[in-house]
Amino acid sequence: MKLLVCIKQVPDMESRFKPNGSGTWFDEADLAWRMNEYDEYAVEEAVRLREQLGESAELTVLSIGPDRVVEAIKKALAMGADRAVHIQDPAVADKDPWQIASIIVAHAREQQYDLIFTGMQSQDRGSAQVGVLVAEQLGLSCATTLVGFSYENGIVTAKRELEGGIKGVARLRLPALVTCQLGLNVPRYPTLPNIMKAKKKEIAALPVDGLLAEPAVAVTTSFHPPAKKGGGVVLEGEVGVLVDKVIGILKEKTAILR
Amino acid sequence: MKSLLIGEYREGRLLDTTYELIGFAGQLGAESAMLLVGSDSQLPAFNGTIYLADAGVCGEYNPDLHKQLILEVVGKLNPDCIVFMHTSYGWDLAPRVAAALKCAQISEIVAITDNGFEVGCCNAKMRRTVRSATGRTVLTIQAGAFPVAGREGTPCVEQLTTAVTSTLEFVGYEPAEAKDVDLAKADVIVTAGRGVGKKENVPVIQALAKALGGELGASRPVVDAGWVDHSHQVGTTGQTVSPKLYIACGVSGAIQHLAGMKKSDFIVAINKDKDAPIGEVADLLVVADVMQFVPALTAKLQ
Ligand SMILES: Cc1cc2nc3c(=O)[nH]c(=O)nc-3n(C[C@H](O)[C@H](O)[C@H](O)COP(=O)(O)OP(=O)(O)OC[C@H]3O[C@@H](n4cnc5c(N)ncnc54)[C@H](O)[C@@H]3O)c2cc1C
Numbered sequence: 001m002k003l004l005v006c007i008k009q010v011p012d013m014e015s016r017f018k019p020n021g022s023g024t025w026f027d028e029a030d031l032a033w034r035m036n037e038y039d040e041y042a043v044e045e046a047v048r049l050r051e052q053l054g055e056s057a058e059l060t061v062l063s064i065g066p067d068r069v070v071e072a073i074k075k076a077l078a079m080g081a082d083r084a085v086h087i088q089d090p091a092v093a094d095k096d097p098w099q100i101a102s103i104i105v106a107h108a109r110e111q112q113y114d115l116i117f118t119g120m121q122s123q124d125r126g127s128a129q130v131g132v133l134v135a136e137q138l139g140l141s142c143a144t145t146l147v148g149f150s151y152e153n154g155i156v157t158a159k160r161e162l163e164g165g166i167k168g169v170a171r172l173r174l175p176a177l178v179t180c181q182l183g184l185n186v187p188r189y190p191t192l193p194n195i196m197k198a199k200k201k202e203i204a205a206l207p208v209d210g211l212l213a214e215p216a217v218a219v220t221t222s223f224h225p226p227a228k229k230g231g232g233v234v235l236e237g238e239v240g241v242l243v244d245k246v247i248g249i250l251k252e253k254t255a256i257l258r
Numbered sequence: 259m260k261s262l263l264i265g266e267y268r269e270g271r272l273l274d275t276t277y278e279l280i281g282f283a284g285q286l287g288a289e290s291a292m293l294l295v296g297s298d299s300q301l302p303a304f305n306g307t308i309y310l311a312d313a314g315v316c317g318e319y320n321p322d323l324h325k326q327l328i329l330e331v332v333g334k335l336n337p338d339c340i341v342f343m344h345t346s347y348g349w350d351l352a353p354r355v356a357a358a359l360k361c362a363q364i365s366e367i368v369a370i371t372d373n374g375f376e377v378g379c380c381n382a383k384m385r386r387t388v389r390s391a392t393g394r395t396v397l398t399i400q401a402g403a404f405p406v407a408g409r410e411g412t413p414c415v416e417q418l419t420t421a422v423t424s425t426l427e428f429v430g431y432e433p434a435e436a437k438d439v440d441l442a443k444a445d446v447i448v449t450a451g452r453g454v455g456k457k458e459n460v461p462v463i464q465a466l467a468k469a470l471g472g473e474l475g476a477s478r479p480v481v482d483a484g485w486v487d488h489s490h491q492v493g494t495t496g497q498t499v500s501p502k503l504y505i506a507c508g509v510s511g512a513i514q515h516l517a518g519m520k521k522s523d524f525i526v527a528i529n530k531d532k533d534a535p536i537g538e539v540a541d542l543l544v545v546a547d548v549m550q551f552v553p554a555l556t557a558k559l560q
Contacts, residue, residue: 013381013510014531026380097353098362120349124380127365128349129356136357141425142321144350157429160319162268162346165434165488165495168319173425183482215391217362221373222387225533232537236545243554246526249542254524256446256470256503257559 003059004113005046005081006104006131007039009072010124017225024220025093026124035072038119042180044187045149046117047080052151058082060111064103065092070203077198078190084201089208096216097125101133106211108138113175115156120145120179128179135177143170144179261288262337264328266347267296267313269431275343276302280407282341282399285370293331295324298415305411311418319347322424325354330420332359337394344398352398362390366513368403382513382535401494402517437489437497439473446472446503447519449492450480453508453529453548457485463507466552469559470503475519477509493518508548511536528552 011017011031020027035043043061050059061076063069064087073084087103089095095103108116118131128144135142141156147167148159156172161181172178190198233249235242250257261283266273276294280302283290291307295316301308309331316323328351332340340355342348344366356363369376374389375397441447448467450460460480467474476486478493492499494514504522509515511527511534519525520539527540528548537543544551 011380013383016533017380017384024386026384096362098356126377126379126381127363128344129353129363129365132350132353133357136354142354143426145346159432160346160350161495162431163494165491166269167432168346169429169432170319171427171429176425182478186483217360217390217392218364219389219391220386221389222385223379224385224387225383226378226385226535226538228538232540232543234532234537234543234545236532239546239550239554242544242546242551243558246542246544246555247558250503250524250526253541254503 001053001057001115002111002113003046003050003057003115003117004108004111005039005042005059005061005076005117006134007043007061007063007072007076008036008119008122009033009063009065009069010036010122013123019223023222025223033068033071035075036119036122038121038123038180038182040187041182041184042117042119043076043079043081044185045180048185049115049151050080050082060085062087062104062107064089064100064208066090073203074198075190077201078195079188080194082201084203086203086205087208087211088205096218097127097129097133098217099212099214101130101137102214103208103211104130104134105137106213107206108134115174116140116177118177118179120181131177131179138175141172141174141176142178143172145181146178147181147184149178149184259286259288259339260335260337261286261290262328262331262335262340263290263292264340264342264348264351265292265294265296265302266343266345267294267300268318268347270297272296272300272302274406275345275401277406277409278399278401278404279341279343280304281405284407285404288339291335291337292413293328295327301413301415303409303411304413306413307416308413309416309418311420315419317428319428320424320426321351321354322426323420323422324351325358326420326422327418328355329358330418339395339397342396342398344400348398352396356396359394359396361392361394361396363396363398364388364390365398367397367399378513381510383533400513435488438487439489441473441475441490441492441497441499444473444499444501446470447475447492447499447501448472448505448507449475449477449509450486450507451477451509452479454480455508455549457483459549460485462549462552466505466556469556472501472503475499477515506536506540507552509536510534511538
């Protein structure tokens with residue numbers, strides 16, 4: 001059985017974001033990068049299934065981007081993926097979800113994966129489209145927002161998270177694609193021996209040029225901070241002083257402190 | 259401009275979010291029709307045509323079939339945009355429709371501007387303006403971002419039926435976990451976010467809640483990591499609260515969290531990041547390390 005997990009490398013969300021030269025995305029200078037949080041759950045779930053199936057299964061991890069994304073790929077390999085595909089694209093940030101999905105599809109169509117895992121969305125773009133677009137283009141059965149996953153005899157049982165904490169359960173026949181939500185599992189930390197083992201695993205590098213045939217369907221015209229609604233008071237300074245100020249404001253503005 | 263709105267219906271009920279779609283279409287100045295997989299006993303008040311398929315026959319979660327219904331109506335109406343809520347129903351179905359129509363999708367719209375649609379990015383810290391480059395566009399709108407339409411009008415109903423084979427089979431719903439705390443009744447909620455750092459620090463937040471006679475709340479990562487029980491989670495997939503005082507400790511202010519607490523009377527946020535989006539709803543943003551500030555505040559209150 002052939003398994004694929006698609007991951008994205010994203011900046012640490014606690015970074016300060018500034019527009020880049022074209023004003024349509026962030027400037028990458030001084031950012032720290034990590035694996036998209038949703039994808040960590042996808043990798044963990046894929047590795048668990050790989051372990052359940054044993055040697056009859058092979059798990060590939062795929063990421064599109066410049067050389068820096070190899071760091072995220074190595075993490076997935078250290079978590080337990082068998083091999084990797086790095087689709088080299090220095091201009092990945094200019095692609096829309098439709099193009100990203102098309103690139104993955106161009107690779108996956110040849111490989112005939114039985115089951116594909118993705119995060120439900122990325123932390124930076126948050127479009128929640130790529131996984132489903134890949135599934136549709138490949139004609140796979142698909143369910144999104146998984147907080148529960150099990151597999152037996154060609155059938156995936158997917159527990160989807162709905163609003164208010166309700167879950168919806170569906171069964172999918174392979175080939176299938178699932179998008180993973182926070183809390184699906186507890187992603188493992190790669191251990192030192194596994195980090196060492198991962199160094200020997202294959203990372204196939206493919207230039208994006210051969211894989212992308214589709215033009216963009218959506219265009220970003222601006223990247224900017226939200227307009228400040230204002231009104232709120234911002235306090236900075238020494239903790240002791242802050243505490244007194246906060247107590248003063250709470251006494252004045254709320255009926256909680258008298 | 260013609261729009262097709264995709265109404266929402268779950269567990270035998272029309273969802274109120276359907277009126278946000280109508281509100282959005284109003285702002286867009288679009289002439290609209292609606293498609294609903296629901297029931298004729300639960301029609302929204304709406305001045306326009308509703309293409310209605312019976313959820314009892316078509317299923318509430320049957321994306322292949324719902325997609326097919328939408329494509330049939332798109333064929334009839336030729337709308338410029340197809341609008342979904344950005345919810346578990348909408349974000350699951352919208353890209354399927356966009357893929358079938360080979361058109362752009364713009365996700366989680368928060369505002370309409372002259373240059374395109376505004377969407378959030380970077381965990382709600384930033385915004386993008388996005389334009390479609392295709393004649394038709396699939397849109398999903400953020401819950402709570404657009405005015406809820408007044409409930410007026412009587413729709414003109416056209417029944418739809420269709421059948422498709424699918425490799426997905428819906429099994430059923432599982433209810434939300436029973437809550438052992440009803441946060442909705444609390445006057446004060448002090449919430450632990452991921453910024454509290456580790457499980458061992460949660461009692462520090464709990465102590466402040468106690469000093470104020472309130473309850474402990476939690477953001478989702480704190481619950482997912484097992485630091486705090488799910489029954490304390492605030493947000494779209496937890497509880498919706500509006501206490502007199504809400505103190506968010508080390509919470510960044512993602513939309514799914516804000517949706518659960520932004521109606522609180524007075525909001526205090528403690529965050530080391532001055533730009534954290536929680537600042538957008540906070541009446542008071544204290545820029546400080548939670549683990550230094552919170553114990554000092556608790557001590558002063560006792
Ligand atoms: C479909 C869906 C449903 C969701 N439902 C919910 C929900 O119901 N509830 C919910 O909360 N989330 C929900 N989420 C997750 C949500 O998107 C965010 O990921 C989550 O709210 C972030 O939690 P957080 O603010 O605690 O953590 P983070 O976003 O990691 O933020 C931590 C914050 O702490 C600050 N910080 C760090 N260290 C310190 C320190 N020492 N002192 C002070 N501040 C510090 C940081 O500056 C940062 O702002 C949902 C997501 C999805 C996709």
